[in-house]
Amino acid sequence: MPTPSASLWAITLGRISRSHTGKSAAMRPPPMRGVGFMFTGSIPMPQTQLTLVSHPLCPFVQRAEIVLLEKGVPFDRIDVDLAIKPDWFLALSPTGKVPLLKVSQADGPDAVLFESMVICEYLEESQAGVGLYPVDALSRARQRGWIEFGTATLAEAWQFLNAKDRPTADAKRAAFQGRLQQLEAVLVEGPYFGGAAFGMVDAVFAPVFRYFDIFDPTVSQPIFENLPRVTAWRTALAGRQSVAAAVAGDYAERFHQHLRQHQVLLAH
Numbered sequence: 001m002p003t004p005s006a007s008l009w010a011i012t013l014g015r016i017s018r019s020h021t022g023k024s025a026a027m028r029p030p031p032m033r034g035v036g037f038m039f040t041g042s043i044p045m046p047q048t049q050l051t052l053v054s055h056p057l058c059p060f061v062q063r064a065e066i067v068l069l070e071k072g073v074p075f076d077r078i079d080v081d082l083a084i085k086p087d088w089f090l091a092l093s094p095t096g097k098v099p100l101l102k103v104s105q106a107d108g109p110d111a112v113l114f115e116s117m118v119i120c121e122y123l124e125e126s127q128a129g130v131g132l133y134p135v136d137a138l139s140r141a142r143q144r145g146w147i148e149f150g151t152a153t154l155a156e157a158w159q160f161l162n163a164k165d166r167p168t169a170d171a172k173r174a175a176f177q178g179r180l181q182q183l184e185a186v187l188v189e190g191p192y193f194g195g196a197a198f199g200m201v202d203a204v205f206a207p208v209f210r211y212f213d214i215f216d217p218t219v220s221q222p223i224f225e226n227l228p229r230v231t232a233w234r235t236a237l238a239g240r241q242s243v244a245a246a247v248a249g250d251y252a253e254r255f256h257q258h259l260r261q262h263q264v265l266l267a268h
């Protein structure tokens, strides 16, 4: 897990809300009411209403949003200011972290899920739409292992990007590259981790690779040199609609603003 520490969260960002239901969502505080189980003619409407509690820069939030988008599930999103956490957020989040998924049920009490992979697994099990794991138990277990590896890889990337001195930057960059080399050895067909189908491992690595798309090639290129499979995978993920849509248009600027604010080596 990256250690955003105080750094990332010192940015003061307004709470915004957007809807992925096709309508623009008015900013509103939770709790949000579920739409209930409704029938329009013979077409069943969703039994639950989902709200993703988020932060514009959080890579863990992106995992959940990518899964929601891949499955075509309608949801609302509320971004919180993690530098000044609202009381309602602290009351809902046992860890004080995003993402949260608020599940409003027609036939039961509202529930709040925390931890990004728990949220992703819940969505996989509960929502219609394309499955993001292989059906074979062994392949599924193997992919879950690479998801853990993805979380550790994210931590190395984050620490490299946020390094304030050259020895730390060099050490973290080497650690990150070491992980990319391990990935290079296991990637086979592509374009995605598991082959032709986009899956859960892809949702985990897409936010990691995104960091390197927003830097000058002089920073990113040497890191991905001699890693043709990883590079092709990274390119495929960047081109995926759900991945592109999981952050707002000002993501790169916000991220650079974060780096400048914390006076890291890579800030410009």
Ligand SMILES: N[C@@H](CCC(=O)N[C@@H](CS)C(=O)NCC(=O)O)C(=O)O
Binding pocket: 001, 004, 009, 055, 057, 058, 059, 060, 061, 082, 096, 097, 098, 099, 114, 115, 116, 117
């Ligand atoms: N293990 C958690 C990590 C989530 C996490 O670290 N979220 C960060 C933002 S990227 C956060 O909310 N930090 C606020 C804080 O630590 O106070 C998950 O997978 O959901």
